[in-house]
Structures are given as C-alpha cells and as structure tokens.
Amino acid sequence: MTATKRVRLSPEARRAQLIELGVELLATRRLDELSVELIAQSAGISRGLLFHYFSSKQEFHTEVARAAAAEMIRRTEPDTSRPPVEALRGALSAFIDYVEENPDNYKSLVRGAASADLEMRAIFDNTRATMAQRVIDVIAQLGFELSDRADLAVHGWVAYVEECVIRWIDSRRFDREQLLEMLTKSLPAVALSASDDEVGTLVSILTDQKPIEQ
Amino acid sequence: MTATKRVRLSPEARRAQLIELGVELLATRRLDELSVELIAQSAGISRGLLFHYFSSKQEFHTEVARAAAAEMIRRTEPDTSRPPVEALRGALSAFIDYVEENPDNYKSLVRGAASADLEMRAIFDNTRATMAQRVIDVIAQLGFELSDRADLAVHGWVAYVEECVIRWIDSRRFDREQLLEMLTKSLPAVALSASDDEVGTLVSILTDQKPIEQ
DNA sequence: TCAGTCATTGAACGTGGGTCAATAGATAGT
DNA sequence: ACTATCTATTGACCCACGTTCAATGACTGA
Incomplete structure (x- = not known):
C-alpha cells in the first residue's frame, strides 16, 4: 500500500x-x-x-518469543521490598493482569510455540524457571528449605498457575479476587504436600501465621 | 526400497x-x-x-493426535472398583508408567502440538477435561461438592501433574515412589486451597482420615 | 561531486503441501 | 477364462513459502 x-x-x-x-x-x-x-x-x-x-x-x-517472554517477566517482577507473601500476591496479580491484557498474545506463546525447536523450548523452560525461582526465593525468605520434591512442585505450580489463569479468563465463573486468593493459597499447599513437613506447618501457612521457628 | x-x-x-x-x-x-x-x-x-x-x-x-491421546486415556483409566484414593493413586501410577515408556511420544504430544489449529486444541482440552473429570468423580465419591474454584483447580492440577512428571523424568532426583506420593497428596491440597473449607477438613484429608460427615 | 559502503531489493530456486486425470488391482457376472 | 466395472493408487503438475544472491541505490566522508 x-x-x-x-x-x-x-x-x-x-x-x-x-x-x-x-x-x-x-x-x-x-x-x-x-x-x-x-x-x-x-x-x-x-x-x-x-x-x-x-x-x-x-x-x-x-x-520474537524471547522478546515477548522478557516482556512478561518484566511485567510480573515481584516487589522484593515488601513482605514475602505480599510480594507473591503482587506478582500473581501482575501476572493475571498481563494475561488479561494480552490474552491472545499470551496464549500464542504458551500454547502456540512450545512445540518448535530446542532453542524455543529453552526459552520457555527459562521463563518458567525464572518464575519458579522467584517463588523459591520467597519461600526461602519464609525460612523454609526446599527439598528436591518441593522444588519440582514449585515448577509444577507455575504450570498450574498458567493453566488456571488461562481457563479462568475463558470462563470467568468467579471474580478476579477469588482467583488471586486461590492461586496464592495454592502455592504453600502444593509445596508442602511435596515435603515431609508436619501438617502443623502447613496449617500455619494456610492460616497465615508465622512459620514455626526452627 | x-x-x-x-x-x-x-x-x-x-x-x-x-x-x-x-x-x-x-x-x-x-x-x-x-x-x-x-x-x-x-x-x-x-x-x-x-x-x-x-x-x-x-x-x-x-x-494422529486423537489416536495417541485416546491411547493415553485408555492406559490410565482408573479402577473404579477400588476405594477412591487408591483409584486415584493407581491412575497416577499408570500415568507415570505411560510417560516413562513413551517419553518422547508424550512430549511430542503435550508440548509439540498444543500450538496448532482449533481442532487440535480441542483434542487436548478434551483429554485434560477427561482426566480432570475422573478426579472430580473420585472427589465426589469422597463426599465433597466442588465449587467453581475447586473445579478450576482440578484442571490446573492436571497441568501440574503433567509438568511434574515430565520434569521428573528428565532429572530423576528422587525415586518414583516419592513422586507418586507427592502427586497423590497434591490433589487434595490444591483442591482444598481453592475452596472455603475449614483447615480442619484439609488436615483430615492430608492425614488420610475420613472426611468429616456433614 | 565523486567513491565507497552497505542496507535493500527483486528475481530465481528448492522444498513440500495439495490437485487431478490416468492407471491398474480387485471383484462380479457371463 | 474372459471381460466389464469399480475404485484404490499413482505420478505429474501447480503453487505457496522459505531462502539465496547478484544488482541497486541511499547514505557518508572526502
């Protein structure tokens, strides 16, 4: 033209x-x-x-995928100056915002490119690893040491969050606040279901109490 | 030739x-x-x-994708004649077996085809929905009514399981039994972290006690 | 104004998906 | 056995698209 x-x-x-x-x-x-x-x-x-x-x-x-992934990572950077749980909540909130604003864009990435070559897979693995590492850092600040199983669980949890947010956007059967709430609560639930910790520790997390000091 | x-x-x-x-x-x-x-x-x-x-x-x-997905669904069919928790455990065990036996085959599917057209996406949505529905049925047998949030959580949990198994196979930092254990425990943890149930109910599940009768 | 550098073009090529009229392997009827 | 009919199968052809490359022209410094 x-x-x-x-x-x-x-x-x-x-x-x-x-x-x-x-x-x-x-x-x-x-x-x-x-x-x-x-x-x-x-x-x-x-x-x-x-x-x-x-x-x-x-x-x-x-x-292109690298740039889009970097943009997402940048948008969802947690505020480390805030208390760990709030930082996690804030990052999840930013993530929901991002997917809401660029739903097709995000789906195109997560669901559309996972196939391709090794390099493309590396980009996505790195992106998920970055998100998982942030979470692991937050948990470390809470005074927990992550076992190999818990570490794997955190990576799986990232996939859980992605799936939940994408599906939620398509149906929206409850409000955003509830989504944010369930995602935030799901992390300690998952991480601890993968550890040998006593149930009491799990409860202390879910009820938002301070973890038991060693 | x-x-x-x-x-x-x-x-x-x-x-x-x-x-x-x-x-x-x-x-x-x-x-x-x-x-x-x-x-x-x-x-x-x-x-x-x-x-x-x-x-x-x-x-x-x-x-081809439809046939491969059907094969996977068939291989991981839960034994409904057994107690719900055992059925879940058995299905998860079969799923791990399947992915272990056909690692490339499975990865080619889950990670390699999610991109394509609408019909292809429908196949994967249906596959995940089938797996999620089985779980939901098991939970229903346990006497729980699933809220919209818990329902979403179950779908997310399927993604969690897929991601965990695939990553576990690549690293194998702990044994198969531990993987099976953490996956089995993660479901009630996730489902209940997405509901309004009291913590006591969650504990009863995690400690393998009977759920509190209404 | 001229020369040289290099971003840019457009024509040409190879590969791989998709079409179609012609071909030949089966079967039925005689 | 022979022939006619049906249709699974072929192979040549077309086209879209990724990729290459020699030619072009927009800028820069002298």
Missing part, C-alpha cells in the same frame, strides 16, 4: 523494529502463523531483507 | 494403517515433523494417496 521509496535504517533499528512488530502481531496470530510474507508486508520491506537480520524464519521466531 | 507393485487395501485398513504409523513415528519425531513425504515413504505409498484419506496434512495430524 504505502509505496514509498526505500527507507534505509540502521541495522539495530531495523532489527528492533522487526522483533517488536513480530510481538505485536502475536496479539492476533499464533507464532507459527507469522509468515515471512506477513512480516515483510507489515514492515514495508521486501521478504529478502528479513534474512539480512535473521538467519532463518525459525531464528526470527525465537527472537 | 521395497519396490513391490501396488498394494491395494480397503479404505478402512489403509486409513487405520496410516494413523497407527503416524503414532509410531511420534516416538522419534515431533508432530509437526511428520511430513507427507515421510509418511508416504514409511507406508510405501505415494504422497497423493494420503490426501485420498485425509483432506489435508493438518487433518491427518489431528487424527
């Missing part, structure tokens, strides 16, 4: 533009639907130019 | 053969790596014939 003459940009600017454009297009299409043709047309460049900045469509896709 | 003459099969037999072949090939390749060329070569037929039985490669892929 816009048949302007050649527009010459610096490599950094062009590359950044293409990645950002890819992330934006994720709002309406799945990652695997981002064809070279579509990108080029949207950016007003020729198909060939894409390969001047990315060695293949696959690499372009991973860069 | 096997340059035999034309082999003429009945439509049902040929179609079944192709789907079964597709499922077998999933053990070594991701779903999106099942090219028409590969299928045809493996089956000893021409590429064109595939389109006599499936309207598109996409439809073929969904049929």
Whole structure:
C-alpha cells in the first residue's frame, strides 16, 4: 500500500523494529502463523531483507518469543521490598493482569510455540524457571528449605498457575479476587504436600501465621 | 526400497494403517515433523494417496493426535472398583508408567502440538477435561461438592501433574515412589486451597482420615 | 561531486503441501 | 477364462513459502 521509496535504517533499528512488530502481531496470530510474507508486508520491506537480520524464519521466531517472554517477566517482577507473601500476591496479580491484557498474545506463546525447536523450548523452560525461582526465593525468605520434591512442585505450580489463569479468563465463573486468593493459597499447599513437613506447618501457612521457628 | 507393485487395501485398513504409523513415528519425531513425504515413504505409498484419506496434512495430524491421546486415556483409566484414593493413586501410577515408556511420544504430544489449529486444541482440552473429570468423580465419591474454584483447580492440577512428571523424568532426583506420593497428596491440597473449607477438613484429608460427615 | 559502503531489493530456486486425470488391482457376472 | 466395472493408487503438475544472491541505490566522508 504505502509505496514509498526505500527507507534505509540502521541495522539495530531495523532489527528492533522487526522483533517488536513480530510481538505485536502475536496479539492476533499464533507464532507459527507469522509468515515471512506477513512480516515483510507489515514492515514495508521486501521478504529478502528479513534474512539480512535473521538467519532463518525459525531464528526470527525465537527472537520474537524471547522478546515477548522478557516482556512478561518484566511485567510480573515481584516487589522484593515488601513482605514475602505480599510480594507473591503482587506478582500473581501482575501476572493475571498481563494475561488479561494480552490474552491472545499470551496464549500464542504458551500454547502456540512450545512445540518448535530446542532453542524455543529453552526459552520457555527459562521463563518458567525464572518464575519458579522467584517463588523459591520467597519461600526461602519464609525460612523454609526446599527439598528436591518441593522444588519440582514449585515448577509444577507455575504450570498450574498458567493453566488456571488461562481457563479462568475463558470462563470467568468467579471474580478476579477469588482467583488471586486461590492461586496464592495454592502455592504453600502444593509445596508442602511435596515435603515431609508436619501438617502443623502447613496449617500455619494456610492460616497465615508465622512459620514455626526452627 | 521395497519396490513391490501396488498394494491395494480397503479404505478402512489403509486409513487405520496410516494413523497407527503416524503414532509410531511420534516416538522419534515431533508432530509437526511428520511430513507427507515421510509418511508416504514409511507406508510405501505415494504422497497423493494420503490426501485420498485425509483432506489435508493438518487433518491427518489431528487424527494422529486423537489416536495417541485416546491411547493415553485408555492406559490410565482408573479402577473404579477400588476405594477412591487408591483409584486415584493407581491412575497416577499408570500415568507415570505411560510417560516413562513413551517419553518422547508424550512430549511430542503435550508440548509439540498444543500450538496448532482449533481442532487440535480441542483434542487436548478434551483429554485434560477427561482426566480432570475422573478426579472430580473420585472427589465426589469422597463426599465433597466442588465449587467453581475447586473445579478450576482440578484442571490446573492436571497441568501440574503433567509438568511434574515430565520434569521428573528428565532429572530423576528422587525415586518414583516419592513422586507418586507427592502427586497423590497434591490433589487434595490444591483442591482444598481453592475452596472455603475449614483447615480442619484439609488436615483430615492430608492425614488420610475420613472426611468429616456433614 | 565523486567513491565507497552497505542496507535493500527483486528475481530465481528448492522444498513440500495439495490437485487431478490416468492407471491398474480387485471383484462380479457371463 | 474372459471381460466389464469399480475404485484404490499413482505420478505429474501447480503453487505457496522459505531462502539465496547478484544488482541497486541511499547514505557518508572526502
């Protein structure tokens, strides 16, 4: 449409533009639907130019996914200056916000790209690991040492949260506050169901009391 | 290689053969790596014939995924003649077995195909819903009514189990029995963290006592 | 104004999905 | 056994799309 003459940009600017454009297009299409043709047309460049900045469509896709994941991680960063439980609650709240604002974008990522190559999988593993690590840090501040089982449980819990939020958005059978409440409570429940701790410790967490000091 | 003459099969037999072949090939390749060329070569037929039985490669892929999912569902069917908790434990055990025996096959499915079209997503939603429904039935037998939140929690729990088993297989930092134990315990923990029930009820579950009769 | 650098283009190629008219393996009727 | 009919099967063809590359032209410094 816009048949302007050649527009010459610096490599950094062009590359950044293409990645950002890819992330934006994720709002309406799945990652695997981002064809070279579509990108080029949207950016007003020729198909060939894409390969001047990315060695293949696959690499372009991973860069787009990396940028989108980084954006999500940034948006949901917990406020470590606040008490651990509040920080966790705040991060979960931010996560719900993020998914609510970019539902398609997020689904395109989590459900749409998990397939691809090893590098793509690494991006998602890292993203989940980052989210899990934040939680583990919070738990550590609460005075708990995580066993291997509890560590695995935390990673599983991240998947639990993702699934719950996505499904909740599709149905919305109760309000946001209740979702936030159940997600926050589910973490200590899961983490402790995976440990040998006495039931009393679990209860102290769920009832929001201070953990028993060692 | 096997340059035999034309082999003429009945439509049902040929179609079944192709789907079964597709499922077998999933053990070594991701779903999106099942090219028409590969299928045809493996089956000893021409590429064109595939389109006599499936309207598109996409439809073929969904049929393969459907068959693989059905196989998994069948393999993990709970024994309803046993007490609810034992049935749950048995189903989880069977699920671990299944993933252990077909790790690549399973990963190809869960992580590799979630992307695709709406129909493909429906298959996975149905599979998870089936697994969740079984659990919900077990809980109902225990005398509990599930709230909307608890229902969502069960669906999320299925994702939790999938993630835990897949990650456990890759690292195996503790033995199978411990995994089974933590997964079994995690369900009541999660379901109840999503409900308004008193902590006492949760404790009664976790300590394996009878639920308090209403 | 000129030369040189390099972002950019557009034509061309290869691969793989999808179509279709022609072919041949089975079966039934004689 | 022979022939006719049916249809599973083929192979050539088309096209969309990722990818390559030599040619082009927009900028910079001299």
